[in-house]
Amino acid sequence: MELGESAAYVRREVQARVLIATITNPPVNALGADVRRELVAAIEAAEADETVEAVLLVGAGKNFIAGADIREFGKAPRQPSLPEVCERIEQCQKPVIAAIHGVALGGGLEIALAAHYRLAVAGARMGLPEVHLGLLPGAGGTQRAPRLIGVPAALDMMLSGRQIDTEEALAIGLIDRIATGGDAYTHGLAYAQELLSSRAPVRRTRNADRHLTDRDASRAAIAAARADTAKKTRGLFSPLKIVETVEATLEQSFEQGLLTERNLFAQCMASPQRAGLIHAFFAEREVLKAPETRDAKPRPFAHIGVVGGGTMGAGIAVAALDAGLLVTMIERDDASLASGRANIAKVYDGLIARGRMSEQDKENLLARWTGGTTYDALATVDIVIEAVFEDMAVKRAVFSELDRVCKPGAVLATNTSYLDVNELAASVSRPGDVIGLHFFSPANIMKLLEVVVPKQVSADVVATAFALASKLRKVPVRAGVCDGFIGNRILARYRTAADYMMEDGASPYQIDKAIREFGYPMGPFEVSDLAGGDIGWATRKRRAATRAPDERYVQIADRLCERGRFGQKTGRGFYLYPNGSRTGSVDPEVEAIVEAERQRAGISPRTFTNDEIIRRYMAAMINEGANVVHEQIALRPLDVDIIFLSGYGFPRHRGGPMKYADSVGLKTVVDDIREFAKEDPVFWKPSPLLAQLVESGADFSSLNQYA
Template identity: 45%
Template sequence: MSEVVSYSRKGQVGIISVNYPPVNALGQAVRSGLLEAVKQGQADDEAEALLLVCEGRTFIAGADIREFSKPRQEPSLPDVIEAFENSTKPIIVALHGTALGGGLELAMGCHYRVALPSAKVGLPEVKLGLLPGAGGTQRLPRLCGAQKALEMITSGDFLSASEALEHGIVDAVTESSDIAAEGLAYAEQAITKGWPVRRVRDLEGKLETGRDSDVFEQFRTTLQQRARNLFSPFKCVDAVEAAFQLPFEEGLKRERELFLACMESPQRAGLVHAFFSERDVAKVPDLPTDTPVRDIQRVGIIGAGTMGGGIAMNFANVGIPVCLLEAQQEALDRGIAMIRQNYENSARKGRLTTTQVEERMALIEPTLSYSALADVDLVIEAVFEDMAIKKQIFSRLDEVCKPGAILASNTSTLSIDEIASTTRRPEDVVGMHFFSPANVMKLLENVRGEKTSDEVKATVMAIAKRIKKVGVLVGNCYGFVGNRMLHRRGAEAIQLVNDGATPQQVDKVLTDFGFPMGQFAMSDLAGIDVGYRIRQERRKAGEEVPPTWMDKLAEQGRFGQKTQAGTYRYKEGSRKPIPDPEVEALIRQFREEQGITARAIDDQEILERCLYVMINEGAKILEEGIATRALDIDITWIYGYGFPAYRGGPMFWADQQGLEQILDGIRRFHAQPGGEQWRPAPLLERLVAEGKRFAEL
């Protein structure tokens, strides 16, 4: 027997128990142990039925991620499942925690399934660019039908135990929280009532009703919108369809073919990189793991606008009281009303109850007085990108906040060190850059100043996890990591339009690449006035920031979606961008004023200029130590800016494309007139010369 799987018997029930912390993953030791245990149960003449149960906090939560990069070891999961399914004694499986991926596939290879009310089931392989490869696409539709199987497998979303019962995936949901006792009772019931071996593979009822359906074509049409550019969701549909078209064994072969096609797809490599990087980004290399973390029980937010209100919701959502400060009563009332509207919209969609809405609203205390911040453990300033205003606020916070309170700025570009200089406690000052809408976007870019203490760094990273954000710790410079690269891309996108492209052509190239929206549509969403204000701040600081036609839009009050006119026009209540002849005329006028002769620009040039400029800037960010690892940049861009996860992030994508190819393009653009901004990053040149990749840093 394996050390992580044991076999015992209680009465007439043979018990196969898995104990492989933390999540009972299906590593080689577990697989071999399961195979031996089921053989032992078959040979145990005293056992009339078998029970599969897991110890710890969860049932089998999927594959062992520690084996992802290693050669496959026997026995395979399909072989284990086949042994369970072909048992001559009924096998009951008891589910608690999460039964995911191979865990659910194994459960479907058993004959009866019982679950705790808190259990969840799912097949999330699609999120790694794969499909269930151990019979999941063939067994699940036999239990729940085509529609629900397609929904689960192509989304990777989980079902609650009650939903799983409703759709026939489990046979019973228990009342008790003792999974071992409930599983044993259910197995004893199977013996008493003489329940037969019931193999999922033999169930035909749900297949009969789906064979003549057009559900598969309808689903593919839906995926063209929901999963555009993705590979594995469409292969998932093909695999589920095979369950309705082929005998079971042939369906398994078809599933295997499609699984291997997904394994060979570059998208799988990108999604696996994103999966591991999301976990690794929380482990800051130069921050000791035993660094103390401050206790955050109450939070202050300065600014009740869209950003401040969204930030406040993050804390209220997890039960942390918030003191929301504004300068004027009208602005405070407007901010509180917007928060309530957001919560009530969620309630209308069934995501919250009316009780939960009121509970969260009760946690947000509006105030006009700085004295209300005297006892907060963390205060986050979320006002306009104006250094003078921010310095004034931090000077006041230094006076009113208690010793040990963390003073954070939500600035997206400004120097944390300069902000900290107005206080007597720069070690307590840090950047916490949320992304808009702050109550939705997952990224939290935590910015360490020169004097920020390790304790404060550790605390803001812990807070990110507590409020369900993906925290990335970065260094202090203009724009930090995300916006520094974005502004380079934005300047290049504007220059492409100056040179002859149209805004909609640039945006289409970016959305075809996989971004959810293009550069100019995103500017309209964020507000053209925001970028204009940032450029004005840089000009005030003495930087040479050339004029653009985007400045002219802002000066005409075309701020984007909020004014129904920006780079594009917008109809009332619609977010769909509409090309505007007035903007085309404005761009032509700007070219004439600047003496620019427009030329035809192809999509490949747009793609290279928009992405290569990001890679070059990312290399400089790494060289300067603003980002410690390439994965920090990748996660920032995936979760903050919509870089397609299946491409792994900008630095991973660059490694996949080949750094030599990218450097050649950068040198080509640098050699063109006015190409000084394309000067190659020394780090990029060094990596190419040494034949290395960003991932090796």
């Protein structure tokens, strides 16, 4: 391609001896094959033109380059590869300047690292987030970054995957200067001309060695990172490979280090963890699409009402305040309202104590909070969310008042975890305005928001719920109406499987340990203690009247609750929590209660291996996940995956329970269920969808699309 020819992805022009190569691949200038090819062509055109003395790389639109083109994931590689592009940029005989604005992430930052000089406009953000996809920077980033900014800073960027701002980037030497005001094009061109006027040389990052002269300090940083990573990442593959590639900068030449990087990158690509993490990446974007959001527009909202100032209500209020919304909270009396405000203030006081917020920030946020003790205070809110006690009669009484006072068009939302949203909607005069917004505690921190869609809801109310989730920085997942919706319905099933194993011979401590080793941060009995055993006890009592007479029922948790053992809040549950400790210790009294219940039930305990525990636990989870998809409570298997990744601590590198099922093979799961059914045919019944997929030779991933 000659200099004057048009280019679809990298626009070229010459201004004052500088060839300006503008990447134009909206919306984020992803590094697709066409962009890579035209970047190489731009460098070659600059070298072939005697009137050109430097090259400026700049991005069109809102970003420099946001990274790889995700549409190429899983497809056959196309030339030139990104490492070849970076090599071609670095080897250019004329100075190459990267002018960064918006974001430069992953391969986008690797392009900038290969350039000879780097400028960033104030507000730009840079990062190497490949670890979140089970990968490592594979275009020389692991070799160039340590040479440019030092081993500790490079390891921090790559192992955390975090984005850094321009001030930090300048401080560590990632960029050469910050430009304020104006655009990257103008500042970049001025910087290029300044470099030419000063006869600045070509400065290749591969030759930078200032940060590598103290080899002992660099080796100590690598040893510390390796130990810390092994401890924190619980068996994740790519983080330790990142440490290994960075170590190559000390032990190998640049060319050998690139070969090491490519070899370890290929190992990461072949890892099942990479497949799970990339599935999670795509699934988180896919759940943002729901049938109702295709055409319906969200209703405008700026003012949120919250009914209830307890832990959940306060958390919802904090999330809304943090998002810049007005919040009106109501409680039954002045003392309860003061307690609700104190619960909000306590969250902010904790941030102040950790140096993450100032007292003035707190006051500014709370200035958007108002409270009241009558429902009339909610007359002007756009969305109201009730967060009161989990009892249908109580919630119906609340909704009766909301129906009376809220303005026409206000969205009436319930935060119920289990109850029938259709029944609540039918109890008011405007069922089309009613929706479920199931937050997870603590609501200001947990990412997941189950959007529970009753049968009479208006499409624009669903769209509003998804827009609110975006505003609150939550991950919304559409759920149909049933007892427990998606997450808690499935949770009840695999928790029952855990209870059965406990009564049959596995201790709660062994089960928790096996689940942690699988990758969960906590096991089911630890989670019960954290949430409060009384919550599950209330649910079990509510369901007792409808429990099938032939269904096995384990009473161990009830025996603990009868003794006031509700978990961390009472200092004892399945574990002991002395002196307010958050870490539980084994309690012989619990083991005695378990043994007594086995004897009462006439069960002779047997041993379980950790593998058996995982097989049963996951089979119950997968089978019920298949049922909620079969019944269209969840739109697709990926919705189940994101529920468990975002709200239940499922190990992200496994991609979610349905992705995990695909990885082990659905036939294996069905075979396990049929084997377990020999001892308990009531509990272990293969889902019709699971059986159908096995029969047809398909898997869950084949269903991850709209009809």
